[in-house]
Each structure stands twice: as structure tokens, then as C-alpha cells.
Amino acid sequence: MSAHRSLVAIGDLSRDEITHVLELSDRFAEVMGRDIKKVPTLRGRTIINLFFEASTRTATSFELAGKRLSADVINVKASGSSVEKGETLKDTVLTLSAYQPDVIVIRHAAAGAVASATRYTEAAVINAGDGKHEHPTQALLDLYTLRKVMGKIEGLHVAFVGDVLHSRVARSGAIALQMMGAKVSFIAPPTLLPRGAAEGLGVHVSHDIADIADADVVYALRMQHERMGKGGFVPSLREYATQYGIGHQRLRPGQRVMHAGPINRGVEITDQLADDPAALITTQVEGGMVVRMAVLYDLLSDPKVQRGAHDVSAMVAA
Amino acid sequence: MNRDHVLVQRPGPLTSVVIENVRMLDPGAGIDTQGDLVIVDGKIGGDPAGLPRIDGTGCIVVPGFVDPHVHLRTPGREDTEDIASGSRAAAAGGYVAIAAMPNTQPVVDDAQDLARLRELAAEQAVIGVGFICAITKGQLGSELTEAAELAELGAAALSDDGHPVSNAAVFRRALQYQHLAQLPLTLHEEDMDLSAGGSMHEGAVSARLGVGGIPAVSESVAVARDVALASYEDARIHICHVSAKETVEEVRLGKMRGVHVTAEVSPHHLLLVDEDCESLDPATRKMNPPLRAIEDRDALLAALIDGTLDCIATDHAPHGPSEKELPFEEAPFGVTGLETAFASLYTHLVLPGKLPLEILIERMTCDAARVLDLPIPTLTKGATANLALINLETRWIVGGGGFQSKSRNSAFLGAELTGHVTLTIAGGQTAWQV
Numbered sequence: 158m159s160a161h162r163s164l165v166a167i168g169d170l171s172r173d174e175i176t177h178v179l180e181l182s183d184r185f186a187e188v189m190g191r192d193i194k195k196v197p198t199l200r201g202r203t204i205i206n207l208f209f210e211a212s213t214r215t216a217t218s219f220e221l222a223g224k225r226l227s228a229d230v231i232n233v234k235a236s237g238s239s240v241e242k243g244e245t246l247k248d249t250v251l252t253l254s255a256y257q258p259d260v261i262v263i264r265h266a267a268a269g270a271v272a273s274a275t276r277y278t279e280a281a282v283i284n285a286g287d288g289k290h291e292h293p294t295q296a297l298l299d300l301y302t303l304r305k306v307m308g309k310i311e312g313l314h315v316a317f318v319g320d321v322l323h324s325r326v327a328r329s330g331a332i333a334l335q336m337m338g339a340k341v342s343f344i345a346p347p348t349l350l351p352r353g354a355a356e357g358l359g360v361h362v363s364h365d366i367a368d369i370a371d372a373d374v375v376y377a378l379r380m381q382h383e384r385m386g387k388g389g390f391v392p393s394l395r396e397y398a399t400q401y402g403i404g405h406q407r408l409r410p411g412q413r414v415m416h417a418g419p420i421n422r423g424v425e426i427t428d429q430l431a432d433d434p435a436a437l438i439t440t441q442v443e444g445g446m447v448v449r450m451a452v453l454y455d456l457l458s459d460p461k462v463q464r465g466a467h468d469v470s471a472m473v474a475a
Numbered sequence: 476m477n478r479d480h481v482l483v484q485r486p487g488p489l490t491s492v493v494i495e496n497v498r499m500l501d502p503g504a505g506i507d508t509q510g511d512l513v514i515v516d517g518k519i520g521g522d523p524a525g526l527p528r529i530d531g532t533g534c535i536v537v538p539g540f541v542d543p544h545v546h547l548r549t550p551g552r553e554d555t556e557d558i559a560s561g562s563r564a565a566a567a568g569g570y571v572a573i574a575a576m577p578n579t580q581p582v583v584d585d586a587q588d589l590a591r592l593r594e595l596a597a598e599q600a601v602i603g604v605g606f607i608c609a610i611t612k613g614q615l616g617s618e619l620t621e622a623a624e625l626a627e628l629g630a631a632a633l634s635d636d637g638h639p640v641s642n643a644a645v646f647r648r649a650l651q652y653q654h655l656a657q658l659p660l661t662l663h664e665e666d667m668d669l670s671a672g673g674s675m676h677e678g679a680v681s682a683r684l685g686v687g688g689i690p691a692v693s694e695s696v697a698v699a700r701d702v703a704l705a706s707y708e709d710a711r712i713h714i715c716h717v718s719a720k721e722t723v724e725e726v727r728l729g730k731m732r733g734v735h736v737t738a739e740v741s742p743h744h745l746l747l748v749d750e751d752c753e754s755l756d757p758a759t760r761k762m763n764p765p766l767r768a769i770e771d772r773d774a775l776l777a778a779l780i781d782g783t784l785d786c787i788a789t790d791h792a793p794h795g796p797s798e799k800e801l802p803f804e805e806a807p808f809g810v811t812g813l814e815t816a817f818a819s820l821y822t823h824l825v826l827p828g829k830l831p832l833e834i835l836i837e838r839m840t841c842d843a844a845r846v847l848d849l850p851i852p853t854l855t856k857g858a859t860a861n862l863a864l865i866n867l868e869t870r871w872i873v874g875g876g877g878f879q880s881k882s883r884n885s886a887f888l889g890a891e892l893t894g895h896v897t898l899t900i901a902g903g904q905t906a907w908q909v
Contacts, residue, residue, distance in 0.1 A: 245797070269803025270803075272754070290755075351681070357682035
């Protein structure tokens, strides 16, 4: 069992701990504005990124975050590793743990994979997305983005639109946003809205796209074809785009649009909107790295496992 | 029809003993008295002079339990359970008779498979073990097995457990053929299209956890279909592991309309709910049908008490560590249950006053035997001793002393339970003694 604190679900953090991570992110963002973008904070620490599922943003930003903190970062991808030879998640985690990493970052296609991994390693484990379950660092970077752009999170209304059923982004996001005092709606086709969402997550649910009018932020969700299997959840992407696609014509002035990427242009979001500065898509990506720096720093500076002086204020002030 | 030959047990010495100062409780036979129970040469009653004595203070002696639904993983996965370990686990839980499901590797679907298992049981089984054979060859859902021959050779019942018989026409023929073979049909009820991709109950908790949901209706629509077909063919069916309140209603309606339908419920469905899946630990929390909502659990208990659900069955499903040390969504379904069934239900339902002890004993003994026409264990004088001695004051930690089963994927692993089986006599032989 992992001796460190791990981040498996966003609910592992309290409201105060989330606020602390967002404040740390601000300070790392400041460092990133300097000429030399590297701090020695995690020198001598080892981070393994273990990705069983494809990723561009999350994998890159975890790697860069670790390197900017001066940690040794190793990337293991399922393709080209022993996973292709049939090694189980447990054995892969046991093997990598023999190198005594401080953190293992895991992405996997099955819900529960990251919780399972914590049973076989002493390292802190960070969930970089496990199936439809959770993606807590995405939720943190979304909070960071909203706080930066909107000035606050408390009192905001965020409407997640589209494929809620398959979305770990919506799930972690809904939990995190409500913890921070925001209101959350799920607006989705009836076939892509999980039964029990209103009760289980405390969100407002609707099938009517017109209900986005009330939202400060419209969060378009990617249609996840790869998780849908055979037999569509909607009759066609064309019909989905006409009923639920987000474009300028559906928005009112001042509404902001988010998307966790990768985007399906012309499906959940129009080409024009994706490229409009009103959409915060690239701002989200920018925030991803500093938030992941903050999460790595926060987990590794846990007093229980602190092996040396790692005072971030000293580092940042230096 | 005499079905004594259905159960197979290893021959051995018959027990003679006196259990002193014990509460003898056999609600099915109207027995509830305090005193000494005498067993001579494996039969109840006789002359107690010179016999060994056991102190029964603080204990009850009850007819041994009967489980119409277990998995012994033999043949094929003897690394996770075999007839010796599975029957020993059952004896440790107070069971005197169990019926093993045929979803083994290979599937038990012909005379040769059945005969081989009965030979093994005659060498290994410490209690009575019956073997259920498949409804369809290979449990593939298309061709009927040779049920008349299997019945002659002592099959306990027919079941495709692990799978439904999805094709209604095939299932209808199985019902028609029952009029010849006379074997109970015990049914795993699931619409595989509705439950596809699911790992837990579909509801608020699965929505929050993002784990694929198995809707309650995937069970109840299958039961509704099969009750209608059983009614049409005037056949008799037994519904396995009822988990949903909607299914309870289908069974209740069927019984009201006079359909020959019986049903079982497992201890884990009576005691645990989907909220308990938060740990995402498949070893203790992933089973099919899944742990459902609180309203379902409460409906199951009410239906067990009023008799809509006839009996308790554990669906004891051993899995090895490597099978269960997987992500929740990738691990196989199933938890063990034989060693904890009585204690878990006694601790969490009888002690808090939610379920009378007498009803629990009936649902685990005579009522369970009746669903498969098995011999009914009883404390009546002259009967073969099939009984369990249970200390109702002993508290114990599940798994603390290991398991008799080869597997440890118990839903109650690490829990403290009250009520410990100290002696089981099956077929007149001592099968378990602490």
C-alpha cells in the first residue's frame, strides 16, 4: 500500500487542500515566466509516468512538470513495454516500484486501475485518468483556469455539455467545482447522461441545449467514440452536432467555453469557436503544467515522507 | 420422487456423541427445546450411556444448512477450489449439502463429466455434494443437454449459471423437456445486451464513480420472460441470486398467478449495497449480479421474510489472487460465502432484530433443500444426523485464522462476526469440528 499520499480521486483533497494547490500553481506560474524555467525543488526525486492509454496533453505536461522541478522523469508507455507481453498492471507496478520512484503517474482504460495500483507500491500514485472514473489533475487545472480568467470559482455556473456518460473530466470536474462553491449542470442527450447523475453527483441535469443560457461557462465534452463500442449512443454525429454542438450561435456575449481536448472539430464544438479567444482551450493547456508541478510538489513535500528541505517559497524567492 | 442419490459424500465412520444442555432448534419440524441431543451411529436419538459428551451451553444445534448454488471450480480451476476444500469450507459454515454449478472448464454437460465428478466427490466430499449440469451444451445457449440421462445418473438440477439462456425458443424447449427429465431448472437471469460493459449496479453511485452500470432491469426483464414461459409450459423454474426489487416483484406476481417459481438470495445482497463499492476493490465488492441500492437490499429482506424469496444461497465463487488483483472493471465477478453465510446474517440481521432466527434457519435448511428437491435435514428422532452446532456468543474475524476455501475473496474479509460453527455432522459423519 502506498505510504505516500496519493491522488486517485478529486475527493481525496479537501477544499483547503485544493486552494493550497491552486496557490502553489500561481507561484510556479510566476517561475515559468522567468528566463530560466527550472527550479531544483525535486532534485533527486524520481517520477514514473505510466501510460496505458494514449495521451498528448496529460503525458507531456506531467513530463515537463517533473523536469521543470528537476526530478528524474521516466516515461513508460504500454506499447513497446512488457504490457504488450501480457504483464499485468500489478506486475508492471511492482517492477517499476523496485526502482524506488517517489511518484507513479498512471493512465489506464479501466475504472479502478489507479486504486488497484496503490495496493502494490510504496510510491505516491497520481491518477492521470482511469477509464470513465476520474481525472483529478484535469479538474484542478480547470479550476485554476477558471480562477485565473473569471477571478473566482464560488458562485459560477458551469454547464458540461455532451458525452457525460464516458467523461471522467465531467465527473472529476463536477465534484471539484461544487466543492469550491460553483453550480454544475450536465446537459446531454438522454443516451449519454448516466442514470443517477443528479442524485449521485448533486448536479442539475437537462436534455435541452437551451439551458446553457444560464451558464457562465459552457464546457464542451469530447464525443468518446473509442469507449462507445459497437452501436452508437446517438443516431449520427451529424445529428449530435446539430442538437448539441457548441458554436457562436448558441452562446450569449460573455459566456466562456472550455474543452479538455482533444477536440472533434465540427462535432461538439465548431471550428470557428475552437479558434476563438473566447474559448479557453489553450489557457487550459497552459495551466496544465503548472498545476501538475504544484500537485507533484505538494505530494512530495508531505511532512510524513519529507527527506530533505524542500521549501518552495525559498526556491521561488531565489 | 426420491432424490437421495443426488448427493454424494465420502464414506467414513459414523458419529456417536451427546451434545449437552443445548437449544435444539428445527423450526421446519416444530422443534425448539433445551436439553441433550443424542446421536448414536450417525442417527438422532438412542441410548446416551458411555458416549462422548460436548458442552452445548450458549449454543444452538440446528439442521445443517443446504446451499443450492456454489462453485467448486472443478474441473479446471482446482487451484482456486476443489471438492475437498469447497466441501470443507461448507462444513465450516454449518452446511451439510451443497449443489455445484456446471460453469467449469470444461462445462459439465454430459454423462461422462457428471460421473467423473460424482466419483471425485465419493473420494473427497466431507458433506453431501450434488452436481448441477448445463441446460445447453457448453452453456452456449443453443443445443439442449441429454437431460433425461443426466437425471438418471443423479444430476442435481440443470443450469447455465454464469449465463442466461438468451434465446427464448431454446429456453422454451428446455421447459418442455423438463416434463420428461423432471430436473429443476435454476436460472441466471440477465439480459446480456442491457448489462454489457457493466461492473456494478447502475445508479447514483455508478454515476459518481464512472463505473459501467448493470441496470436492475437487466435482471427483472429476463425473469419476467422466464416466468411467462414457465407459466405457458406449466414448468417449474428457480431464480438464482435475486438482487433487484423489480425482480422481487416479478417473482411475487408469478407466485400469485400460481406459476411454479422459486427464488434464492445471497447473504451479500442482503447485507451490502452499491455504496460499499467506493473502494473499487474487486476481490470483495465485484460480483454478478452486483450489489444494488439500499431500497433493493431492503426489498430483498422483506421478500425473504414473507417467503417471496424462498431461501438463502451463497453463490460461493472462489477466485485466485491473480484473477482479482486487477482493476475493478477488468476483474472477474464473484465472492466466496460458505464460511460466513450464517454468521454474517446472524450478526447483521438477527442480532439487530431485523430477521427472526427461526426464519433464517428455515431459509437456510428446509426451504433451501426444497428448491432442488434435496433431502431435508432435520433434528427429528430417527433421522440421519445432518446438523450444525453453533456457538452464538463467539466473535471471530473473517480470514483471521485463514479460510478452509482455497480462495479468500470474501465480501466480509476482515469483518468481526458473531456466531461460530463448532461442529457439523453431515450424513451421520463428523464433517467439521473446532
